[in-house]
Amino acid sequence: GCALESITDYTLVECMRGGEVLLGLKKRGLGVGKWNGFGGKVEVGESAYEGAKRELREECGLEAEDLEWRAMLLFTFRDSGKLMRVHVFVADKFKGEPVETDEMRPMWFHKSEIPYADMWADDLYWLPKLLAGDKFMAWFDYMPGGEHTNKVVDSLLVD
Ligand SMILES: Nc1nc(SCCc2ccccc2)c2[nH]cnc2n1
Numbered sequence: 001g002c003a004l005e006s007i008t009d010y011t012l013v014e015c016m017r018g019g020e021v022l023l024g025l026k027k028r029g030l031g032v033g034k035w036n037g038f039g040g041k042v043e044v045g046e047s048a049y050e051g052a053k054r055e056l057r058e059e060c061g062l063e064a065e066d067l068e069w070r071a072m073l074l075f076t077f078r079d080s081g082k083l084m085r086v087h088v089f090v091a092d093k094f095k096g097e098p099v100e101t102d103e104m105r106p107m108w109f110h111k112s113e114i115p116y117a118d119m120w121a122d123d124l125y126w127l128p129k130l131l132a133g134d135k136f137m138a139w140f141d142y143m144p145g146g147e148h149t150n151k152v153v154d155s156l157l158v159d
Contacts, residue, residue, distance in 0.1 A: 011048050025105040049067060
């Protein structure tokens with residue numbers, strides 16, 4: 001096995017409105033060409049909560065009133081030895097309309113029409129749980145070929 005070099009904290013915000021979820025088409029960087037929630041690295045000196053609000057604002061201009069923490073996703077990448085710890089929040093109160101930026105092209109999708117074929121492969125395993133209102137932790141282990149095995153998806157009984 002390879003030693004895991006380092007852990008990096010990221011955020012991911014799923015904005016919900018009347019049965020729809022706001023996704024953005026990533027225009028550059030990690031996950032380019034995939035639809036995803038809004039997020040990025042947690043910066044030194046900020047909390048995951050503050051980082052989530054900042055990334056949402058930077059990536060589509062939405063100002064979330066309050067975010068609810070709902071999941072923690074661990075991604076291990078065997079080829080690089082990197083470990084991503086992603087803090088997932090849901091927002092259903094926000095000001096403004098989403099706008100396209102050079103990072104993301106935002107679009108509302110009905111919960112029954114999520115474009116999983118154009119998203120990270122693991123999203124199929126955990127996004128439905130999030131949309132169902134669950135709180136959970138999950139670990140996805142990515143092999144060099146890009147395949148992943150879902151090691152653990154564990155519902156949390158926290159409130
Ligand atoms: N949905 C989803 N998101 C990510 S990274 C999310 C955090 C991030 C990182 C960098 C830029 C923007 C957002 C994933 N990684 C592996 N599977 C994944 N699924």
